[in-house]
Amino acid sequence: MYFQHLSDLGWNNYFQSQLTFEQLDTQLPFRVISQHRSQVECAGLDKNGQPIDVALGSHFWRNADTYDRPTVGDWLMLDKQLQPQQLLERKSLLKRKSAGQTSTLQLIAANIDTLFIVTSCNEDFSLNRLERYLSIANESAIHCVAVITKADLCSDTSVFVQAIANAHPSLAIETLNATHTDELDSLKQWIGVGQTTALLGSSGVGKSTIINGLTAASAQKTGAIRESDSKGRHTTTGRSLHRLSGSGLLIDTPGMRELQMVDSEHGIKTTFHEIEILAENCRFKNCSHTTEPGCAVLQAVESDELETRLLDNYHKLLSEQARNNESVAERRSNDRALGRFYKNAQKTSKKFKSRD
Ligand SMILES: Nc1nc2c(ncn2[C@@H]2O[C@H](COP(=O)(O)OP(=O)(O)OP(=O)(O)O)[C@@H](O)[C@H]2O)c(=O)[nH]1
Numbered sequence: 001m002y003f004q005h006l007s008d009l010g011w012n013n014y015f016q017s018q019l020t021f022e023q024l025d026t027q028l029p030f031r032v033i034s035q036h037r038s039q040v041e042c043a044g045l046d047k048n049g050q051p052i053d054v055a056l057g058s059h060f061w062r063n064a065d066t067y068d069r070p071t072v073g074d075w076l077m078l079d080k081q082l083q084p085q086q087l088l089e090r091k092s093l094l095k096r097k098s099a100g101q102t103s104t105l106q107l108i109a110a111n112i113d114t115l116f117i118v119t120s121c122n123e124d125f126s127l128n129r130l131e132r133y134l135s136i137a138n139e140s141a142i143h144c145v146a147v148i149t150k151a152d153l154c155s156d157t158s159v160f161v162q163a164i165a166n167a168h169p170s171l172a173i174e175t176l177n178a179t180h181t182d183e184l185d186s187l188k189q190w191i192g193v194g195q196t197t198a199l200l201g202s203s204g205v206g207k208s209t210i211i212n213g214l215t216a217a218s219a220q221k222t223g224a225i226r227e228s229d230s231k232g233r234h235t236t237t238g239r240s241l242h243r244l245s246g247s248g249l250l251i252d253t254p255g256m257r258e259l260q261m262v263d264s265e266h267g268i269k270t271t272f273h274e275i276e277i278l279a280e281n282c283r284f285k286n287c288s289h290t291t292e293p294g295c296a297v298l299q300a301v302e303s304d305e306l307e308t309r310l311l312d313n314y315h316k317l318l319s320e321q322a323r324n325n326e327s328v329a330e331r332r333s334n335d336r337a338l339g340r341f342y343k344n345a346q347k348t349s350k351k352f353k354s355r356d
């Protein structure tokens with residue numbers, strides 16, 4: 001990745017202020033630019049102030065909790081031998097329950113300023129899905145822009161724009177044909193210098209088309225690679241961070257087909273703040289807005305002041321995240337118990353071996 005200053009990679013006072021004088025003297029900040037099964041790749045300045053990419057083996061975090069493992073967009077402090085020392089506190093985080101049957105937490109990307117929620121004007125368009133993405137972003141106060149693609153395939157895009165504006169009046173909306181590079185200019189205003197933007201949306205909505213269009217305009221040079229393991233450079237198939245020259249950074253999140261909510265109650269309540277405001281007038285403070293008498297939210301639905309769809313989606317996302325929180329916590333405690341069991345078994349076996 002070509003850059004000159006750490007600020008080109010998104011370094012700012014939020015991260016700098018976390019460092020002690022000693023760290024400033026002995027360590028170097030590196031940003032995680034891509035992530036693979038066996039290694040994370042980071043970019044930063046070496047001890048001589050030269051831009052460099054470094055590949056770190058994932059074994060460094062083998063025993064770390066999910067939240068303590070680096071993800072794309074994270075800032076890592078490395079010592080002058082380029083070994084990882086500390087993961088800096090994140091400004092924001094996108095996460096989900098891992099796809100499929102496994103109940104683990106998965107970090108998607110960190111330190112994002114803006115999220116493009118990409119949807120197209122066809123059968124993919126879904127307000128419920130948009131609200132799922134909004135809730136994940138609102139959990140850590142990430143600014144969102146709804147990007148409606150495939151405008152060229154639709155006779156009247158205003159239907160889609162209006163549907164979003166009615167449900168979420170303060171959300172910024174951009175409509176475009178992503179295959180026309182000049183139309184992508186409208187997105188650039190949201191990618192400020194040193195700011196990081198991520199894209200989320202269903203498969204086929206045009207995320208790669210947008211990233212390719214925006215990055216094609218930026219000449220990409222690749223820095224030297226220094227390996228801290230012997231596995232060599234991996235091709236990027238996972239999440240990765242791209243720098244747009246003269247502008248900010250873009251995070252690609254391919255393969256995010258399923259985004260199950262986890263640990264996002266605050267984000268959901270922010271997304272559906274209209275319901276939260278109505279709820280202040282419910283008779284019971286702990287009203288679940290389902291069957292209670294004196295429920296101001298149900299009254300608003302009855303009088304057509306609040307859309308039934310909105311309330312249904314609010315209930316759906318809240319119960320999904322509660323269910324997932326429970327299964328992730330259960331899995332975690334089982335894993336810990338299993339870890340303790342293996343440790344004890346190892347100790348016992350060593351004890352017996354030393355008696356031989
Ligand atoms: N006509 C038209 N086609 C588009 C537009 N945006 C994307 N496409 C086409 O839609 C197809 C899918 O686009 P991608 O950019 O690969 O979609 P994606 O969101 O990256 O999909 P995944 O990689 O599966 O997550 C490609 O054939 C694009 O050329 C658009 O605005 N207009």
Ligand SMILES: [Zn+2]
Pocket residue numbers: 279282283287288289290292294295296297298
């Ligand atoms: Zn209520």
